[in-house]
Amino acid sequence: MSTVRLLVLGSILRRGVSHGYAVLRDMTTWRVDTWTNVKPGSIYHALDKLESQGMIEAAASGAGAKLGPSRKEYSVTKQGKAEFFRLLEAALVSPDILQFSAGVAFMEWLPRNEVIALLEQRRSVLDASLRLLKSLPVDERPSEPSRHPELVGIWIGYVESEAASTERILANVQAGRYDFKSERLEAE
Known part of the structure; x- marks a missing residue:
């Protein structure tokens, strides 16, 4: 779960504000399935868990010019940012290749x-x-x-x-x- 949490928090931090589909699209574009054990279903579960733990905040996006249903957009809270950096530091020292790979992906932070x-x-x-x-x-x-x-x-x-x-x-x-x-x- 820590690898998924790191990747999800990192995706949202990179974007500033993001909805679940954009996080999933990031994971797909980054091809995380080839260098981690992250599965698409775990991303939405992680979003729910991170929100319930106060790591991210959600707000319905404005209707604006977009047609279709509104979506929740997430931003990382102060607590979530601290968690991201804690997970990142742990990943960069981890002997586990999957966690280490996620750490390398965000080491520039x-x-x-x-x-x-x-x-x-x-x-x-x-x-x-x-x-x-x-x-x-x-x-x-x-x-x-x-x-x-x-x-x-x-x-x-x-x-x-x-x-x-x-x-x-x-x-x-x-x-x-x-x-x-x-x-x-x-x-x-």
Whole structure:
């Protein structure tokens, strides 16, 4: 649920005000189904939950020149913005690839130096995981799954890949790639 919450809050924050269909359209356009486990039905459930928790506010959109039924338009509350940043920071240190992917999608909302610190923290967690995995005993003829060399090998390969990706992203952020929102505001 935290990945869905992060994506929904991020979509609304990017737009300022948004209705559920626009959030769904963002998710479809961003192809989140290819890099997260977010499903279309979970987006509307998240909107309802976020509204009931005071993270977003809803108001019926004005009739204006649009034909058809009015829709609820949402904006992120102060509490919702704090939740977005809490989820974003947690995602950028998460060893879970789905949460981390959502964090990378919105990392420009944080100051560059904070993203660097969070990525360094994630790298440390992954390095500790690698040390642990490489220390696990394995048996040629394992009596239990945790001692299977192929299983341990799969996890070592996965964590090595995650560590390499984190290192690459960290190097790019440190090299000045990407436009961070705080730097755009300072330039104005």
